Amino acid sequence: xxxxxxxxxxxxxxxxxxxxxxxxxxxxxxxxxxxxxxxxxxxxxxxxxxxxxxxxxxxxxxxxxxxxxxxxxxxxxxxxxxxxxxxxxxxxxxxxxxxxxxxxxxxxxxxxxxxx
Amino acid sequence: xxxxxxxxxxxxxxxxxxxxxxxxxxxxxxxxxxxxxxxxxxxxxxxxxxxxxxxxxxxxxxxxxxxxxxxxxxxxxxxxxxxxxxxxxxxxxxxxxxxxxxxxxxxxxxxx
Numbered sequence: 028x029x030x031x032x033x034x035x036x037x038x039x040x041x042x043x044x045x046x047x048x049x050x051x052x053x054x055x056x057x058x059x060x061x062x063x064x065x066x067x068x069x070x071x072x073x074x075x076x077x078x079x080x081x082x083x084x085x086x087x088x089x090x091x092x093x094x095x096x097x098x099x100x101x102x103x104x105x106x107x108x109x110x111x112x113x114x115x116x117x118x119x120x121x122x123x124x125x126x127x128x129x130x131x132x133x134x135x136x137x138x139x140x141x142x143x
Numbered sequence: 144x145x146x147x148x149x150x151x152x153x154x155x156x157x158x159x160x161x162x163x164x165x166x167x168x169x170x171x172x173x174x175x176x177x178x179x180x181x182x183x184x185x186x187x188x189x190x191x192x193x194x195x196x197x198x199x200x201x202x203x204x205x206x207x208x209x210x211x212x213x214x215x216x217x218x219x220x221x222x223x224x225x226x227x228x229x230x231x232x233x234x235x236x237x238x239x240x241x242x243x244x245x246x247x248x249x250x251x252x253x254x255x
Contacts, residue, residue, distance in 0.1 A: 067247065068247070069245045069246060070231075070245040071245075072242070115184055117186060119186075131191045132188070134186035134187070134188070135185070136183070137183075137186075
């Protein structure tokens with residue numbers, strides 16, 4: 028079974044702090060994703076990475092950056108946390124194949140981040 | 144208008160009832176994904192389908208590509224089925240790449 032592990036289930040930080048959310052997958056997947064999930068808005072893509080050191084902006088990248096130094100690890104960074112970044116953050120991974128129709132994304136358990 | 148619409152937003156059922164959750168989309172897709180999210184946050188992939196029907200235990204997912212519609216059915220529902228069910232489509236962008244577009248979810252509560 029694919030395992031996507033997020034480093035923290037719950038995290039509380041202060042406004043202005045630099046925050047790191049870590050995600051590790053154990054299936055050698057090329058693609059990794061960071062989403063945030065907010066009530067009434069559903070899941071929104073922040074950034075994704077399709078290879079080591081490669082990244083692409085998603086729908087809401089502002090205020091975030093990412094790092095993919097190793098294939099199995101994808102980090103989300105809040106450079107200077109703000110209260111509107113309080114949210115549930117979900118990491119996912121998937122294989123990269125020519126026919127991607129049958130390649131699902133595998134999700135971690137989520138990190139509930141509160142910025143005070 | 145959202146590219147992926149789910150209905151209903153909230154659904155309460157009695158144990159044993161047959162449940163249907165609907166998903167309509169307005170974009171070209173290569174596949175559709177049904178996800179389950181339990182309280183606490185973890186998301187599990189239930190089905191990924193691009194045509195026809197798939198069945199796994201008491202869960203059945205169907206898709207009609209022409210009508211741009213999918214349904215998730217749960218037979219003999221049980222309180223442990225209580226969760227948020229999310230429809231997501233692999234949308235084909237103008238540039239030819241794909242991106243996952245999510246519905247807002249359907250919150251299902253099954254009472255004993």
